[in-house]
Structure formats: structure tokens, C-alpha cells
Amino acid sequence: xxxxxxxxxxxxxxxxxxxxxxxxxxxxxxxxxxxxxxxxxxxxxxxxxxxxxxxxxxxxxxxxxxxxxxxxxxxxxxxxxxxxxxxxxxxxxxxxxxxxxxxxxxxxxxxxxxxxxxxxxxxxxxxxxxxxxxxxxxxxxxxxxxxxxxxxxxxxxxxxxxxxxxxxxxxxxxxxxxxxxxxxxxxxxxxxxxxxxxxxxxxxxxxxxxxxxxxxxxxxxxxxxxxxxxxxxxxxxxxxxxxxxxxxxxxxxxxxxxxxxxxxxxxxxxxxxxxxxxxxxxxxxxxxxxxxxxxxxxxxxxxxxxxxxxxxxxxxxxxxxxxxxxxxxxxxxxxxxxxxxxxxxxxxxxxxxxxxxxxxxxxxxxxxxxxxxxxxxxxxxxxxxxxxxxxxxxxxxxxxxxxxxxxxxxxxxxxxxxxxxxxxxxxxxxxxxxxxxxxxxxxxxxxxxxxxxxxxxxxxxxxxxxxxxxxxxxxxxxxxxxxxxxxxxxxxxxxxxxxxxxxxxxxxxxxxxxxxxxxxxxxxxxxxxxxxxxxxxxxxxxxxxxxxxxxxxxxxxxxxxxxxxxxxxxxxxxxxxxxxxxxxxxxxxxxxxxxxxxxxxxxxxxxxxxxxxxxxxxxxxxxxxxxxxxxxxxxxxxxxxxxxxxxxxxxxxxxxxxxxxxxxxxxxxxxxxxxxxxxxxxxxxxxxxxxxxxxxxxxxxxxxxxxxxxxxxxxxxxxxxxxxxxxxxxxxxxxxxxxxxxxxxxxxxxxxxxxxxxxxxxxxxxxxxxxxxxxxxxxxxxxxxxxxxxxxxxxxxx
Amino acid sequence: xxxxxxxxxxxxxxxxxxxxxxxxxxxxxxxxxxxxxxxxxxxxxxxxxxxxxxxxxxxxxxxxxxxxxxxxxxxxxxxxxxxxxxxxxxxxxxxxxxxxxxxxxxxxxxxxxxxxxxxxxxxxxxxxxxxxxxxxxxxxxxxxxxxxxxxxxxxxxxxxxxx
Numbered sequence: 001x002x003x004x005x006x007x008x009x010x011x012x013x014x015x016x017x018x019x020x021x022x023x024x025x026x027x028x029x030x031x032x033x034x035x036x037x038x039x040x041x042x043x044x045x046x047x048x049x050x051x052x053x054x055x056x057x058x059x060x061x062x063x064x065x066x067x068x069x070x071x072x073x074x075x076x077x078x079x080x081x082x083x084x085x086x087x088x089x090x091x092x093x094x095x096x097x098x099x100x101x102x103x104x105x106x107x108x109x110x111x112x113x114x115x116x117x118x119x120x121x122x123x124x125x126x127x128x129x130x131x132x133x134x135x136x137x138x139x140x141x142x143x144x145x146x147x148x149x150x151x152x153x154x155x156x157x158x159x160x161x162x163x164x165x166x167x168x169x170x171x172x173x174x175x176x177x178x179x180x181x182x183x184x185x186x187x188x189x190x191x192x193x194x195x196x197x198x199x200x201x202x203x204x205x206x207x208x209x210x211x212x213x214x215x216x217x218x219x220x221x222x223x224x225x226x227x228x229x230x231x232x233x234x235x236x237x238x239x240x241x242x243x244x245x246x247x248x249x250x251x252x253x254x255x256x257x258x259x260x261x262x263x264x265x266x267x268x269x270x271x272x273x274x275x276x277x278x279x280x281x282x283x284x285x286x287x288x289x290x291x292x293x294x295x296x297x298x299x300x301x302x303x304x305x306x307x308x309x310x311x312x313x314x315x316x317x318x319x320x321x322x323x324x325x326x327x328x329x330x331x332x333x334x335x336x337x338x339x340x341x342x343x344x345x346x347x348x349x350x351x352x353x354x355x356x357x358x359x360x361x362x363x364x365x366x367x368x369x370x371x372x373x374x375x376x377x378x379x380x381x382x383x384x385x386x387x388x389x390x391x392x393x394x395x396x397x398x399x400x401x402x403x404x405x406x407x408x409x410x411x412x413x414x415x416x417x418x419x420x421x422x423x424x425x426x427x428x429x430x431x432x433x434x435x436x437x438x439x440x441x442x443x444x445x446x447x448x449x450x451x452x453x454x455x456x457x458x459x460x461x462x463x464x465x466x467x468x469x470x471x472x473x474x475x476x477x478x479x480x481x482x483x484x485x486x487x488x489x490x491x492x493x494x495x496x497x498x499x500x501x502x503x504x505x506x507x508x509x510x511x512x513x514x515x516x517x518x519x520x521x522x523x524x525x526x527x528x529x530x531x532x533x534x535x536x537x538x539x540x541x542x543x544x545x546x547x548x549x550x551x552x553x554x555x556x557x558x559x560x561x562x563x564x565x566x567x568x569x570x571x572x573x574x575x576x577x578x579x580x581x582x583x584x585x586x587x588x589x590x591x592x593x594x595x596x597x598x599x600x601x602x603x604x605x606x607x608x609x610x611x612x613x614x615x616x617x618x619x620x621x622x623x624x625x626x627x628x629x630x631x632x633x634x635x636x637x638x639x640x641x642x643x644x645x646x647x648x649x650x651x652x653x654x655x656x657x658x659x660x661x662x663x664x665x666x667x668x669x670x671x672x673x674x675x676x677x678x679x680x681x682x683x684x685x686x687x688x689x690x691x692x693x694x695x696x697x698x699x700x701x702x703x704x705x706x707x708x709x710x711x712x713x714x715x716x717x718x719x720x721x722x723x724x725x726x727x728x729x730x731x732x733x734x735x736x737x738x739x740x741x742x743x744x745x746x747x748x749x750x751x752x753x754x755x756x757x758x759x760x761x762x763x764x765x766x767x768x769x770x771x772x773x774x775x776x777x778x779x780x781x782x783x784x785x786x787x788x789x790x791x792x793x794x795x796x797x798x
Numbered sequence: 799x800x801x802x803x804x805x806x807x808x809x810x811x812x813x814x815x816x817x818x819x820x821x822x823x824x825x826x827x828x829x830x831x832x833x834x835x836x837x838x839x840x841x842x843x844x845x846x847x848x849x850x851x852x853x854x855x856x857x858x859x860x861x862x863x864x865x866x867x868x869x870x871x872x873x874x875x876x877x878x879x880x881x882x883x884x885x886x887x888x889x890x891x892x893x894x895x896x897x898x899x900x901x902x903x904x905x906x907x908x909x910x911x912x913x914x915x916x917x918x919x920x921x922x923x924x925x926x927x928x929x930x931x932x933x934x935x936x937x938x939x940x941x942x943x944x945x946x947x948x949x950x951x952x953x954x955x956x957x958x959x960x961x
Contacts, residue, residue, distance in 0.1 A: 026894050033902030034890040034909065036837020036877030043836040133820070210841050210849055210903040210938050261839070261903030262938045294842045516901030516939050689897050689944055696941030720846040720936070728942040729933040733925070757941075 017596045017606070020525035020535055021748070024685035027521040028540070029514065038259040041214035041231040042291045049216065049287040050079050052277055053135035055125040055142045056299070057117030060151035060372040060713025061166070061334075064115055067125050068143035075141055077134030080284055082126045084112035091245045091279035094270060096336035098486030101343045104176040104368075106336035107167035111276035117146070118166060118334035119374050120713055121299025123273050128280055128288060151372040151713040155308065155331035158369035166334050166370045175336055176343035176368040178350055182425045183361035188323035192314030196397045200390050201783040202762075204306040205705035207379055208725050211261020212292040213301065215274045217281035226253045228278060231260045233268040233513055234553035239545045240489045241270055241339065242278050257543030263515040264697065265379040266301050268555050270338040273300060298718030303707055304379035305784075306331055307349065307386050313394035314361075319404050319412040323361035324354040324425075326390060330368050333375035339488045342376055343368050348383025348475070353391050355424045356435055356471040356651065357413045362425035372713045378555075384474060384759035385698055389784070392470040392763040396770065397780060406469055406767070407448065410439060410653075414471060428473075431644075433651040434739040435471060438675045441737050442469075442653050446673045451657060459775060465659045465670070466774075468767025470760040476557035476678070476752025477648035477743070479641060493641035494563045495549025496570040498527055500578060500634040502620045504598060504612030505537045508570070511551015512563030513543045517754060518686040519559040523567040525682055526748065530571030531578075532595030533612065549637055557752020560682055561648060565746040566640040573636035581619050581632045582610055640746065648743045648751040652676030654695070654760035656768040657732075662776065662795055665788030667703060667769060669732040676756045677739040680749035687753045688736040694757020695734050700726045701758075702765035706785050806870040810835070811879025819866045826850040826861030828869075829876055837877035837906045841936065848935030851907035852876050858914045877906035886913050888952050898948035900939030908935045912949045922957050925950060 032038050057064075069081035093108035113124045125142050129135035150164045157163050158173040166173055189195055216229040226246065232238050235255040243250045260267065277290040292300065307330045314322035328349050332342035346366040354362050399409040414435035415422060423429045442448075448467070455465045483490040494511040501507055508527050514520045520540040528535040542548060549566075552558060575595055582600040583590040586609055594603040600610040618625060619632040626632065642648060655673045660666075674691050681687050704724035708716040717723045742749025762784060769791070770780045778794040792798040807816045810833060817832055824843075829835045829852065841849035843862050850861035853875040880886045889909050892898070899905040915923060915931040923931070928949045929942065937945060 027897065030894040030897075030899065030902070031890075033899055034893050034905055035881040036835075036906040037881075038902055039836075040839070040903065042840070043830075045834075133822075208936075208938060210847065210901065210936060211839065212841075259903075260901060262901045264938070294844070516899070518897070518900070685897050689900065689940060692941035692943050693900060693939045694941075697938070719844065720842040721844065725936060725938070726941075727933040727936060728929040728946065729926075731929070731942050733946075734941060734943050 016529055016532065018532065019529040021529050021682055022684065024683055025521055025525055025535055027518050028524055029520050033259065040211050040259045040261050041216060041229050042211055044216045044229045046216060046218055046287040049289055050128045050130060050284065051132040051135050052126050052128045052280055052288050052290050053132060053139050054123035054273055055127065055139045055144060057113065057120060057122045057124055059117060059146055059148050060120045060153065061149040062117050062146040063149055064113060064117060064124055065145040065147050069125060071141040072127055072138040075138035077130040078138045079128045081138065081142065082280060082283070084110055084114035084124065087111045087276055087279050088114060090283050091275055092247065094245060094338040096338035096341045098341050098483065098488055100486035101176055101341060101347060104336065104341060104343045105170055106175060107170060109272060109335045109338065111272050111279050119372055120715060121374060123276065126276050126280060128284060153371050153373060153709060153711055153713045155329050155369050155371060158331060158371055166372060173370040174367065175332060175370055176346065178347060178366045180350055180362065180364045180426055185323050185325055185361045185363040188361040189314045192322045193317040194398065194401045195312060195314050196394060196401055197312040198397065198780065198782050200309045200311055200393060202305040202307045202386050203706035203784055204303045205701055206298065206301050206303045206707060207264045207266035209262035209264065209266050212294065212297045213267060213271060213274065214291040215277050216287055216289045217278040218287040219282040219285055221285045224252060226278065226282065228253065228255045230255050230257055231267055232257055233263045233515060233555050234490065235513060235543055235545050236511065236550055237490050237553065245275065246282060255545045257513055260515045265382065265555065269302055269340060269377050271300065294720060295718050298723065299374055299715055302337060302377040302379060303374050304345065304376055305386060305701065306376060309386065309390050311390050311394055313398050315398040315402055317402060319402065319409045321357055321359040321413045324359060324391070324394065325363045326353050328366040331371040331373065332368055333373050334370055335375055337375050337377035339490065340378055340483065344378055345383045349387045351426050351428055352383060352387035352473065355387065355428060355473045356415065358415050359413065360425055373709055380694065380697055381755035381758035384472065384755060385701060385762045388470050388472045388759050389763035389766055393766055393782060396468065396767045400774060407439065407443060410471055411436065414439065428649065429645060430649050431743055432741045433473065433649060434677045434741050435651055437739045438651060438653050438677060441739060442655055442673055442675045445675065445735060445737050446655050463659065464662055464772045464776070465657065466768035466770065466772025468656045468764045468771050469653060470763035470767065471653045472651065472756065472760040474557065474650045474756045474759050475647045476650055477561040477642050478556045478558060479643065479646045481646035482556065491550060491552045493639050494551035494566050495637060495639040496523065496563070496567040497549055497635065497637040498531065498570040498574045500574065500612065500616055502616050504616045505539065506531060506533055508538060508540045508567060509548045510540060510542055510563055510567060511549045511553065512559040513553045515554050517554065517559065517690060518683065519554060519563060521686060522560045522564050522682050526564045526567040527571040530568045531575045533598040537598055549639065557754040561746065561750045561752050562640055562642065564682055564750055565748050566638050568748050569638035569640060570636055573638055577633045577636055578615065582615055584627050584630050585615065585618055586610060642745045644745045645743065648679070648745060650676060650678045650751045650756060652756050652760065654764040656764040658765065658768045658772065660769060660772045660791060665791035667786065669699065669730065672732050672734045674734065674757060674760065675737040675739065676753065677741050678753040679740065679742040679751035681738060681740060682750055690753045691736050691757040692734045694755060695761045696726050696731055698758040698761025699731065699765055701784060702762040703785050804867045806867055808869050808871060809873045811875055821867055823866045824862050825852070825864040825866050825869055828866035829861060835876050835878055839903050839906065848907045848911060849904050851910045851935065853910060858910050877910065880910065888955060889913060892948040892952045896944050896948040898940060898944040904935060904937045908932065908937065908945060911935050916953055916956060919953065923953055
């Protein structure tokens with residue numbers, strides 16, 4: 001293990017001559033994006049393309065008595081107005097369950113509501129017209145008669161006998177339940193010197209991708225093929241789902257993903273309006289486009305979090321954590337989202353809570369309930385921000401209670417760096433983590449002692465600053481254990497096909513997708529390094545189910561660790577093939593040759609023997625000059641899936657330094673630090689930028705973002721003026737540091753880094769606010785987001 | 799022309815444009831749909847996110863808050879024109895070098911806003927001033943730090959070049 005600071009090259013065993021592993025190579029796809037010449041799905045225009053707009057339920061729960069669409073059908077430009085009963089004949093409903101989440105249940109969901117609308121914003125009628133404006137105009141003419149039904153909105157009473165059951169066929173509003181009881185929890189609490197008990201709340205929030213969800217579906221009746229231009233993270237998963245629910249074969253569906261304007265987990269799910277758009281294209285035999293507007297995004301993009309967690313920690317006087325206990329309740333809307341389900345977040349909370357610590361006593365209960373609000377599902381860092389904030393909130397409250405420094409309490413309880421392999425109380429298997437090394441690095445990077453001294457001094461002049469920490473673990477590189485074993489056709493494998501073109505350049509097709517995180521750069525770096533060409537000679541193609549190897553796409557911090565390894569191996573395989581060609585041309589032994597910087601060289605001395613363009617010329621155009629029976633193979637494919645460990649866990653620690661204005665309740669973030677360990681770092685800059693972007697999304701959850709609903713299930717702030725997101729002026733500079741503990745599951749040793757920032761930021765900000773207010777005797781704040789009114793409330797000022 | 803449409807004549811990226819547009823059509827929809835200049839993006843449609851930022855008569859405006867018909871006679875510059883003019887090439891290079899964009903959806907607006915700051919600034923803007931100026935432009939990917947770094951680097955380079 002070794003520590004690296006911001007972005008130096010990291011030299012490892014992966015270094016070949018001219019290696020790009022560990023170098024901050026700029027992403028090859030950026031020029032077109034800075035010039036505004038990318039192609040997002042919202043930019044796609046096809047011949048005969050029509051636009052769909054949706055009439056959406058204004059009620060959280062209502063019976064649809066009658067839909068009158070005659071006037072709409074006659075409106076200018078209108079091609080069709082379609083209701084749910086018509087569309088289910090084209091596309092069958094789906095049910096979001098996974099068999100490995102035992103007992104998880106949900107109800108069938110259709111592309112358009114049939115008979116009943118179950119949340120405000122659910123689409124009940126689709127209007128297709130020549131332009132989006134005409135479609136929206138005609139939506140105004142659709143008359144829907146609703147009979148409003150009682151809405152179940154509060155998770156706390158979702159299971160009460162008096163609360164209406166949302167889906168009668170399910171019997172109750174319980175979607176999923178899980179319990180864990182490990183060690184001797186009651187005994188441990190009884191023997192603790194101090195016990196801290198509190199309730200944490202995590203407000204509903206959402207992804208707010210800058211480009212809303214977008215899809216263009218194009219059914220070709222002549223070819224009997226559906227081409228879907230889709231802003232998605234998982235093209236092959238969507239290919240399967242479109243085919244399955246249209247009742248056609250997968251090879252009849254092509255999913256193309258171009259530039260995607262942000263995803264963060266928002267664009268990895270099945271959305272009814274997108275399924276309806278695909279169905280409408282088949283029905284109308286022409287391309288149909290849907291781009292969600294911002295209000296539609298707020299009421300239909302998956303929401304996340306919305307957990308209430310009663311939590312308890314026991315600690316001895318010497319600082320040993322004796323037990324953790326949590327009771328999690330979360331409301332997930334009226335349907336478990338297909339196909340990943342809405343049980344995963346609570347499941348993750350149960351898995352991850354207490355995860356960094358050696359404490360053996362752990363009890364957890366999680367209940368996931370239905371409610372008449374927008375659906376909830378997996379958004380960046382799924383469950384991690386909750387588990388981390390609960391664990392780390394408890395740790396710092398316990399530290400305060402026994403009068404111990406919060407970093408010292410962690411030092412006494414974090415799993416020792418030499419204890420691996422090991423597992424958590426909840427059963428998570430850890431190959432190799434570095435909590436203590438990370439903590440030590442953070443301590444020095446932020447000058448902790450100096451900040452404490454500054455904090456103390458400023459308090460004397462009435463300035464209240466706080467320092468808060470959050471140690472964390474992150475699930476990355478998932479194997480089939482995540483979804484595959486539960487019956488979902490979501491592959492955990494990824495592949496790369498690498499070919500030498502006729503001028504000696506390399507074309508890579510990869511199953512992972514580019515969402516802006518830099519997957520194309522990472523794949524290019526891996527291939528350029530393992531094959532041996534300058535990175536400028538590598539072109540990467542993603543997001544096309546007709547042309548890329550089957551793959552999972554981008555989610556759960558898997559693109560670099562899994563897609564990168566496949567690319568690395570494919571590059572190696574092609575190098576062997578190309579060296580065989582070179583050997584036959586040069587009458588040498590392949591083992592005596594290598595490819596460096598795009599030239600075949602003598603392995604020993606590096607003497608140049610044959611440029612790749614010359615090799616390609618001979619192989620493609622003068623194969624007659626090669627020995628009889630020799631066939632050049634200039635394309636190679638390799639796949640990779642983690643097999644040894646179900647997940648490649650990463651770890652790290654974050655710190656927040658902030659100032660609370662005790663008169664206004666405003667929080668000013670002064671600085672944020674994150675030290676993390678994602679194993680081998682392929683591109684230091686991209687890792688740091690994933691961390692920084694993730695941290696800011698976590699800060700949004702801690703301070704600003706909240707989907708506010710009233711008791712009738714009406715979203716009150718579904719626009720970007722009322723729903724606050726982090727903007728530049730409120731955000732601090734963020735310093736990153738790294739510890740490197742590669743996974744032995746792959747040759748590259750890279751783990752994921754996409755969610756670590758979001759995992760730890762909310763907990764560290766919460767702890768910093770409470771640290772700032774502690775000398776004022778404020779009640780600890782545990783109800784995110786920490787808006788000024790809550791802070792003033794804790795201070796007893798409102 | 800009928801009671802819903804108007805003829806307009808304007809300059810877009812230096813080229814003369816004459817179109818008949820619906821009176822209700824926003825500038826950004828006009829640029830994207832009628833002129834196929836898709837570098838200006840639609841994010842929030844009510845003036846908050848800045849993804850549709852373009853230049854009209856030298857001032858940056860929200861393309862979603864201005865109607866196309868209001869641009870009759872105006873000079874409009876979009877990211878495509880700014881790119882081709884070379885006037886923001888140092889900002890673009892800095893954004894690329896510093897990875898100050900991930901998905902790139904906010905980037906055209908961000909670069910237009912950054913260019914506005916750098917053109918107006920009488921002295922070298924501080925990081926706080928850069929953050930303040932860019933706070934009408936929403937970026938969900940980067941966390942802003944890299945964007946501030948890139949703009950700061952260009953501000954310093956331009957100031958150095960002037961000396």
C-alpha cells in the first residue's frame with residue numbers, strides 16, 4: 001500500500017513502456033463537448049419523427065373514470081391520442097422484483113396508467129403530434145374524469161390497518177422487509193458505559209440531471225426492428241426489456257446511446273413514459289421522441305433516500321464501540337421500480353451500517369413500504385449516504401458523550417489495516433481496505449490539530465466553526481451477486497473488442513457507457529498501454545447494442561474496474577496476435593518482439609523493427625506475402641467479470657470544515673477533504689473529479705435538496721427555482737488524497753470511485769454542523785437537509 | 799404569416815437568418831429546432847440552470863427566457879459561433895485539460911458565462927468572484943472546483959499575455 005497525493009503518476013507493476021496507467025490523460029471526447037458539438041438524445045432528429053407529450057395525473061391516487069381524447073385527436077398536428085388500455089396491447093406490464101430479496105413484492109406497472117393513477121405525475125394518456133408544442137397543446141384538450149381515492153403518503157402509518165392498501169392484490173403496503181441480528185446486541189448495550197440513541201431522517205431528493213431523460217424510438221415495420229436512441233446507462237439491459245415487453249426477440253432491438261447529459265443512477269431504470277414512447281413507435285410505425293421537461297423530471301425521475309432510521313450505539317469508556325442497532329423505514333412510492341427494484345437501498349443500509357468498524361454486535365431491521373408518491377430507486381451511492389451518516393453520526397455523538405476526540409474513537413475501532421481478508425458484522429466480505437492509512441493521511445492533509453486550534457480561538461469571538469468526519473466503505477465492481485442471482489437480466493460482465501485498422505490505429509468497442517465520467521478515456525488508456533500504441537491512435541466506441549460486446553454499462557462504480565480490465569485484456573490479446581504477424585514478416589520469434597509506441601520493436605533492446613501501419617498494410621493488402629497457412633487475426637475480444645469477490649469494496653474518509661451563522665442558520669462550507677482507496681488508479685484526474693462531483697451531490701443532500709410533498713401527495717417544489725441544488729458560490733474547494741490497495745481479482749487491480757464522494761459527504765457535513773453547535777448546547781441535528789430553519793430550531797431561536 | 803407567427807430577420811453566428819417563427823417560441827427552441835444549432839441546451843426552461851446561455855448583442859442571456867421574435871434585428875452568438883471565432887479557444891482548452899466538464903451538457907453555457915466574466919473583469923477575478931459569477935450555471939457533474947480552476951487559469955494566462 002502506498003499513499004499518493006493529488007494526481008502524481010502512480011507507478012505499478014502494470015507499467016509497460018509508454019504506459020498510460022496512472023496518468024492524467026485528457027479525455028479524447030471532450031473537444032466536441034466544449035464546442036457544443038456533442039450529440040445528446042435530445043438533439044436527435046429523424047425523418048417522419050413525431051413527438052409525444054403526456055397527460056399526467058394531478059392526484060396522488062385516483063380512479064380513472066373516463067378519458068375523453070376526441071378533441072385532442074382533432075387538434076392541429078395531432079397524430080394519435082392513446083390511453084393505457086390501448087397501449088398494454090403493444091407493451092406488456094412489468095413487475096419490479098428480484099428473487100434474492102426474499103419476500104419483495106410489487107404490482108404490475110403499465111406504460112400508461114390503466115384504471116388507476118397511483119402518484120401525482122403518473123402518465124394516463126399519450127398525445128403524439130408533429131411537434132412537441134402541438135402535442136402539449138392537445139394534451140390540454142384531453143378530458144380526464146378522476147375519482148380521487150385516499151392517498152397513503154406517510155411511511156410511518158403505511159402498515160396501519162386504517163391506511164388504505166394501494167394495491168389490493170398485494171394484501172398490504174409492505175414491499176420488503178429484512179432483519180439482521182449478529183453477536184450479542186442486548187448484552188453489549190447492557191454492558192456499555194454509554195449508549196446514544198437518536199433518530200435520523202433523510203429527505204427525499206432526486207438526481208436533477210442537466211439533460212432530462214430522453215428517448216427516440218424508431219420501429220421499422222419493414223425490418224421488424226426497433227431502434228431506440230436512449231440516454232441510458234445500460235443499453236443491453238434496456239435492449240432486453242424493450243424486447244421482452246414488446247414480445248419480440250432481443251436481436252430485433254438496437255439501443256444506441258450517444259452523449260448523455262448526466263445520469264447518476266437516474267437513467268438506469270425503466271420509466272413508464274419511455275416504455276410508452278417505444279410502444280407508440282411500434283403502434284404508429286414511425287419514430288417518436290420523448291424528452292422530459294423539468295417538471296416531468298421532478299415528478300417522474302426516480303427519487304431516492306426518504307429514510308427514517310432509529311439508531312443506537314453502545315460504547316465503553318475506553319472508546320470501544322460495543323454495538324450498533326438500526327431500524328430503517330422507507331417509503332418507495334407505489335411500485336418497486338423495474339428491474340432493479342426499490343428494495344436495494346434499504347438492503348444496502350442494512351449491509352453497510354457499521355461497516356468500517358470491527359464491532360461484532362449488530363442488529364438491523366428495514367421495512368420498505370408503498371406510498372402514493374413518485375417512485376424511489378437507486379441513485380448515486382445507493383444506501384451509502386444513509387448508512388454512513390447514521391454510523392458516523394452515532395460515532396461522533398458517542399465520542400462527544402465520552403469526551404473523546406472523534407478521530408481517536410475511530411482509530412480505536414476501525415478494522416485494522418492488517419486484518420484482511422475479513423468481513424463485517426453484516427457479512428460483507430472485504431479483500432483489502434486501508435481505513436487507518438486513510439485516516440492518518442487525512443489527519444495530516446487537513447492539518448487537523450491546526451484547525452482544532454483555529455476553531456477554539458474563533459469560538460472566543462463568537463464564530464462557530466465545525467469539523468466533521470465520515471469514514472466509509474463503498475460497493476464497487478459488482479459481480480452477479482448484485483442482480484444476476486436475483487433473476488434480472490442485468491449482466492455484471494463487460495467486454496471489449498479491439499481491432500487494428502489498416503493504418504495501424506486501434507478501434508475499441510466496449511460494453512461500458514460514457515456518461516461523462518471518463519469511461520472512454522479509461523478504456524483508451526488501458527488498451528493503449530496493454531497493446532502499445534500512443535493514446536491518440538485509439539478510438540473508443542460505446543453505447544450500441546448492435547456493435548459492442550454484451551455488457552452491463554455504467555452503474556455501481558463498475559466501468560473502470562470491470563470495463564477497464566476487459567479492455568486491458570483485449571489489448572494484450574491483440575498484441576499477441578499482431579506480434580504473431582510481425583514475427584512471420586520479420587522471421588523472428590513473437591516472444592522476442594514487443595509493441596511500443598505504435599512500433600514493433602525488439603523486446604530486449606527496443607530496436608525498431610516494423611511500424612504498425614506497415615504491418616497492417618502487409619496483413620490486409622499483401623497477405624499473399626505471408627507464409628502459407630498463416631492467417632493474421634487483427635481483432636480480439638475479451639470479457640471480464642469479478643469472480644473471487646462478490647464486490648470490490650473501497651474505503652476512505654472525508655472531512656468537512658464549515659462555519660454556522662448562529663443568527664441566520666446559514667452554513668458556509670469552508671473546505672472539504674476526501675482520502676479514498678480505489679485500488680489501482682488508472683487516471684488520477686478522473687478519479688479526483690469523480691470524488692469532487694460526488695462530494696457536491698452529497699452536500700446537496702445534506703444542505704439543500706428535498707422533494708417536499710404535502711399530506712395529499714402533492715409535490716410542492718417540482719422546479720429548479722424551489723428545489724435547491726448546489727451552485728458554484730456555495731461550494732468549497734475539495735482536496736483529494738489516495739491510498740492504493742489494488743484488488744487481486746483483476747490484473748489491473750482497479751476498484752470503482754464513482755460514488756465514494758456522495759457516500760461520505762452528507763455524514764461529514766452533518767457532523768461538522770453538530771460540532772460547530774455543540775458548545776451552544778444545541779440538540780444534535782439529524783434531519784437532512786439541514787436548512788437554516790432547522791439549525792435555528794436546534795439553537796432554540798425559532 | 800398568420801396571427802400566431804411572425805417573420806424575423808437576424809444574424810446568428812455572423813450569418814443572416816430569415817425565418818417565420820411562432821410568436822411563442824423561445825430563442826433556444828428556435829436555435830435548436832429551426833436552425834439545428836444544438837449546442838445550446840435546454841435544462842430547466844425557466845431561467846435557473848443556464849444551460850441555454852447564448853450571447854445576444856454582446857450580452858449573455860437565457861435562451862429560454864427570451865422569445866425568438868424578440869431577436870428580430872439582433873446579433874446572436876451561440877457556442878458554435880464562439881468556437882469557430884476562436885474567441886473562447888483558451889477556455890475550451892483549459893476546460894479539457896482540467897476535466898472541467900463531465901457530461902458536457904452545461905459546458906456551452908458555462909463557457910459563455912466564463913467568457914463574459916473574463917471580458918468584463920477589470921482585475922484578475924478571485925476564486926470567490928469566479929464562483930459568484932458562475933452561480934447562474936448549474937453543473938451536476940463536476941462539483942465546480944475544476945471549472946473554477948480552469949477559469950482561474952485562463953484569467954491568469956490572459957492577464958499575463960496583456961502585460
